Amino acid sequence: MPASFAFYCSGHGFGHATRVSAVSLELLRAGHAVTVVTNAPEIPFASILPPTALPAAARDIANPGPKSSPLPRHAEYRKRNIDAGIVQPKAYDVDRQATYEVLDGFLATREQTLKEEIAWLEEAGIDAVLSDATFLGCAAAQRAGLPAIIISNFTFDSCYSYLSHPALPSREPGVLQPEPPLDHSILHPLVEQTIADYSSASLLLRLPGVIPIPAFDTDVPMPSGRWVNEERTAFTPEVEAILSRPVHTIPAAAQGRHVVDVPLIVRAPSPDANTPAFRSALLRSMGVPDYLLDSKVLLVSFGGQAIPRPRTRPPTPLSSPLTRRTKSQLSSASLEPPQDELREAGLLPKGWIAIVTGLSGGDNAIRDDLPYGFFASEKDVYVPDLTWIADCVLGKLGYGTCSETLSCRTPFIYVPRPLFVEEFGLKRLMHARGASLELSRVDFEAGRWELHIEEAYELGRAAKEEARRVGFEDERAGEVIRCEIERFLAEWER
Known part of the structure; x- marks a missing residue:
């Protein structure tokens, strides 16, 4: 039975949009309906949107990839501020204070945004919410009485929590020293709210490269700075054990929520790229x-x-x-x-x-x-x-x-x-x-x-x-994820 999905996509970085596009492509090919809800621009989603959805100039830089068979239907695009993200002055830097201020301001309007999203979910006849990896989409689904599925290798609660962890000082002469950590007592209430929202999800489709997901790995120590060794080179043995355990032993399983490991979502190169x-x-x-x-x-x-x-x-x-x-x-x-x-x-x-x-x-x-x-x-x-x-x-x-x-x-x-x-x-x-x-x-x-x-x-x-x-070997992650979503919905509806 075809379903109607709302796919809440973080606007932070290009990777979330490419993953959402790849999964949506498989859902659309199977006859499902998808609406992408995001604060990212349309361009990264060009491969799943109607050909006329973007101006010609935007389509020219949309990076669509190899041509595929026409879709039986296209996704819809709905731009909304549903994600706080991370403030980055450089590709490998984070502005701690600015990130905190954006998150604090976003959560200050959380109730009003939730009301708007719940009303839209009901009006649009959405059957389930997918999230990569916004916490607000999960909370809106629960309040609307809908299942929520997270598809990601991480959630932003751990990223926000890590801002209270001091960075190692540089030993190089002339290099600016890292920004001081945020006060954990100030950051903690915001992090707890994001964890609570992620906990509204009933299924986590866990991508390779995973870190602990506090909403499912409820026994992981917090704040997330405690996850890494003193040299900041790797996870601690305790966290390695958490990541290596069978998914059915994850604490959330006792609450009826599930974790399934899925393959890498990858954009394949063009068929003749190897010539x-x-x-x-x-x-x-x-x-x-x-x-x-x-x-x-x-x-x-x-x-x-x-x-x-x-x-x-x-x-x-x-x-x-x-x-x-x-x-x-x-x-x-x-x-x-x-x-x-x-x-x-x-x-x-x-x-x-x-x-x-x-x-x-x-x-x-x-x-x-x-x-x-x-x-x-x-x-x-x-x-x-x-x-x-x-x-x-x-x-x-x-x-x-x-x-x-x-x-x-x-x-x-x-x-x-x-x-x-x-x-x-x-x-x-x-x-x-x-x-x-x-x-x-x-x-x-x-x-x-x-x-x-x-x-x-x-x-x-x-x-x-x-x-x-x-030649290129495809793990067919999109197909695997679609099947897991369909299997979950069939059980949810019983």
Whole structure:
């Protein structure tokens, strides 16, 4: 029986929108109705909206991906302020105080927003609410007497709670010290409200890269700063045990709520992305000259982050020497500089070029000041195609980048985001399933990338070459998730 879904989607970052689009696509193909409720713009949802829903100029940069068979019906788009999100001055920074103020202001209007959403859910004849990963959508569903399903690897309550955890001070000279943590007593009531709202959900479809979900893992210690070790490198053994236990033993199961682990939601590359002709045409479209077409490719995926321009200076060693791997672990000699040699790593190794994503039109200051060997992708370039042809990716630990580098088996260098507790789950995923290395923020901003790129390439080269031999392998997460949703609704209606 076809159902009508309200899909509440966080407007924070691109990853939520791409996941919602992928799941919605499967629901629409199966004959269900979907209305996306979000404060994000329409563009990331172009693949599921009617062709006439966006102006022509917006459709040109909508990044639609490979062509598929026409949908029997399209999703509707409903823009509402249903999410507080996180305030980020940079791709890997969080403004604690501004984030608190936005969350506090959002919760101050919570009751009025809920009234509006409940009235709309009833008027629209919605059968169930899906959430990635807004707490307000779950609360509105419960008050309207509807089931709510969370589809995510994290919930924002843990991110807000983490803002009371002090960041490690930098030991690098001249680097700004981190912003002081927020007072837990002030933050706690807001976090508790978000946890209570998430607890309205009856089903959690848990994506890989998961961290504890306080609304379901009700025995996890709070605040979430207690989840990580003193070095801020990994979860504590207690939290590792919580994440590793069978889902039927999660405390929420005793209350009749359920957790199901599902595959990675991934945007597949174009069907012919693995051909030399496709690779050459894609690189040429971004201005790469013919004499550089055989270069190895670094994909820089930061969304508008300035590219450093190292200047001539006395040689200095890397601030974070490459001691992660021994010579016996590499197919070539160790990439760590000899101890008696002081050298400064540059941006790119010899024989490499870089493609930079996330830059706006021709008047963009970053686009106009790219170093030699760097080329800007256009906004309509389908990023999974770039991830497939790339020999290495440099970016932040976001769900979309992690899932696409894993599925394309492309080595990944990440710059840590110290105030995102979600990162620890994604780091855990990447270390378990992919080839990934950390690049310190200091080395990133100074342009000391070269040796890290060489090391990551060596670490993941064999897997990447194998992927190019066998082609892209789809985990069909959308289909799995649709079946789980349909199974849950059938049981709910009994």
